Amino acid sequence: MKVHEAIAQTLHEVGVTELFGLIGDGNLYMVDSFVRQGGGRYVRAVHEAGAVLMALGWAQVTGRIGAATVTHGGGLTNALTPLVEGVKSGTPMVLLAGDTPMEDREHLQKVNQHEFVIATGAGFEQLRSPRTVARDVVRAFHRAWLERRPIVLNMPVDFQWQEATPEKVSLKFPEVRSATTASNDMDNAVGIIASSRLPVVLAGRGAMAPEVQAAIRRFAARIEAPLTTTLRGKDLFQEDPFNLGFCGTLSNPLALEVLTQSDCIIAFGASLNKYTAALGSLTSKKRIIQISPHQEDIGRYTDFEAGLVGDLDILADAMVALMDEAEIPGSGCRTDELRERIQGWQPATRVRGTPRPGTVDVLQALQAINAALPPERLFATDGGRFAIAAWAEIDVQTPRHFVHTQSFAAIGLGLGEAIGAAIASEGKPTLLVAGDGSFMLSGLSELTTAVREKLDLVIVVCNDGSYGAEYIQFTKKDMDPSLSLLDWPDFAPVAQALGIPAATVASSEELEAAMEQLKARDRSKPFLIDIKLDPKVMPEF
Incomplete structure (x- = not known):
């Protein structure tokens, strides 16, 4: 098996069904093998930027790792802006990029691809040798998922027709279901909610799984709080009678009124960036409880009083259980008047x-x-x-x-x-x-x-x-x-x-x-x- 065939085979083994790209002499044989070996769908873009963007859009909708391919030199540099978009949006994808022969210093398409990639914030993974093809491809996909960003797999063109070492691989991630249900932060969070007169529950795109959405709605109903979302969590609670819509610079007038008057925000799967916070005006002087599966997201943009790390649905249900055990009453914010006002609100535009x-x-x-x-x-x-x-x-x-x-x-x-x-x-x-x-x-x-x-x-x-x-x-x-x-x-x-x-x-x-x-x-x-x-x-x- 040649290297280009081994790369294609590994793509199939890790579950790639759609590959977006533009072929050149750095990747054409790999793409041909991808289509012929396992009937993979190759979507031919007209421009390299388009190929990477297609993979990003596909990944957002499927919740899987997108895959794209370009050739070396200008093929890669044409894709830099979409790579930055992928990094900033936290979208996992792998870009398989050809690279010029190592020995040819005068190659017209030669650039330092590593430095270009690192400058975008994407990760860089080198195809090291014909003996390590399968492991290098799998590592790129593994990193893309865990690091929540694009990873570029750099493929030297002079490897393509060398003999690869066959190796059976798979892409696996452990199922992690975790919650810190007993901690000072958990006790603090429940105490803050118990003393709040107008809490608001905020959810971001990280809360879009159906079981998470259901748990957050149960939690909001228990504490009698209205719901709101970030832009990327758009329409998560569309059918809920206490849905305020967007939180932040896009808020409608009623949402702004309620959010301004609130004294506590419980944020699930939301980064609380400056747009969600309306440049800080909606989080200032409020007690913030931030909940995320990712520790690095807690406090990234906004100070918090309680930070909980773990699965959002488990944590939401754990807080409800603690409130029930302590017989803590709801806030009383879910009134008939608020529900009627929400039903009659008009868009801010x-x-x-x-x-x-x-x-x-x-x-x-x-x-x-x-x-x-x-x-x-x-x-x-x-x-x-x-x-x-x-x-x-x-x-x-x-x-x-x-x-x-x-x-x-x-x-x-x-x-x-x-x-x-x-x-x-x-x-x-x-x-x-x-x-x-x-x-x-x-x-x-x-x-x-x-x-x-x-x-x-x-x-x-x-x-x-x-x-x-x-x-x-x-x-x-x-x-x-x-x-x-x-x-x-x-x-x-x-x-x-x-x-x-x-x-x-x-x-x-x-x-x-x-x-x-x-x-x-x-x-x-x-x-x-x-x-x-x-x-x-x-x-x-």
């Missing part, structure tokens, strides 16, 4: 002014799209000022169906991650909401990947003809915003030329017609909607 002729209200458009698609769908956004409105207006049934692409605050990452999510969707439609600038930056060419893979991917372009954040900065200082204005081609004809059915929406009538097209679309093809917006009339928060 508002549009002031009337859009000019030839444009539509972005909130009206997003609400129509939310109603037209079935509830069970995946949802991704790119970066831009439209995104906050989309996060508020588009619902999902579980945070697993919300694909977050903004951990690095870089625009142009949405399309790649949405394609990966759509491949992992198991028959559910995938919605991508992008701005015109981020859509162009992501590369129109990657649309051909969505066509080739026959994806049920709905792409909505919020097209205000500008880079929105820069437009806002210019206009707030009474400066000419023309540098931020852009003159794009009509996206619908461009999409149609690539084999994608599309609609342009520049009026309420066209919006209604587009929604009918959306409902009747051929689900074996992507569908694009270009929504014309007025840059002067966009949501304010």
Whole structure:
């Protein structure tokens, strides 16, 4: 068995079913073996950044380790921004990257790949020799899962056709179910809750497992506290009558009122970063109980009075048991008045002014799209000022169906991650909401990947003809915003030329017609909607 065959075989043995990539002389034989040996699905990206983004989107939806491959030199450097996104989002994935021959110092594609990778914050794993192929591949996947970040496996091109040492391997992780149910921090946490007059239960993406969600809801009901989530925990408690929605800079007015008045926050699986804390305003002068399976997450961004490490559901139930044993009453915060106010709350997003002729209200458009698609769908956004409105207006049934692409605050990452999510969707439609600038930056060419893979991917372009954040900065200082204005081609004809059915929406009538097209679309093809917006009339928060 040659090295390229051994790598492919090991990928199958560790459970890789989808491999996203772009081939070059550093990885083409391995990819060929991956497809021929075990019938693995290879998704051909147009750009290396797209390949890594697809693996990140796929990993977010499946909860498994994503896998991508690129060649050496420019193949790797093209993927650096997505690697940073993967590091900042804590998404486990392995990037199998070719590397130039060690002996050829003058190779045109030679760079110090180790230093580039380390600069992104990703991990680096070297394919050491033909004798260690299986162990090196497994180690990369093992590290990706345990370290919760991308790991790059560096594969020297001159190894490919050397004889590998056959070795049967498997990727295993011990099942860890743990909780510190008796400790000073546990006693302290229960004491804080017992003395709280208005506790709030906050959950992040780390709490999205069904059994964890159920335990947190039992805990919140026991202490009679309202519920709230981080952005990445979007819609975790959507059906709960005491769900306040987002906590932080995205909070609706009622949530802000309750969170401001609260004296205690019990955070499950949430990092409590500055956005969740609304730059510290929502955590200041509050007693914080932070609960996470990962010790390094406790106190990372916010001071805490009690920190509990272990499985979230076990810890939630343990606190309930202690409160029952001590006959501690609930806080009394879950009142009929609060429930009625929550039922009547309105999103924080508002549009002031009337859009000019030839444009539509972005909130009206997003609400129509939310109603037209079935509830069970995946949802991704790119970066831009439209995104906050989309996060508020588009619902999902579980945070697993919300694909977050903004951990690095870089625009142009949405399309790649949405394609990966759509491949992992198991028959559910995938919605991508992008701005015109981020859509162009992501590369129109990657649309051909969505066509080739026959994806049920709905792409909505919020097209205000500008880079929105820069437009806002210019206009707030009474400066000419023309540098931020852009003159794009009509996206619908461009999409149609690539084999994608599309609609342009520049009026309420066209919006209604587009929604009918959306409902009747051929689900074996992507569908694009270009929504014309007025840059002067966009949501304010």
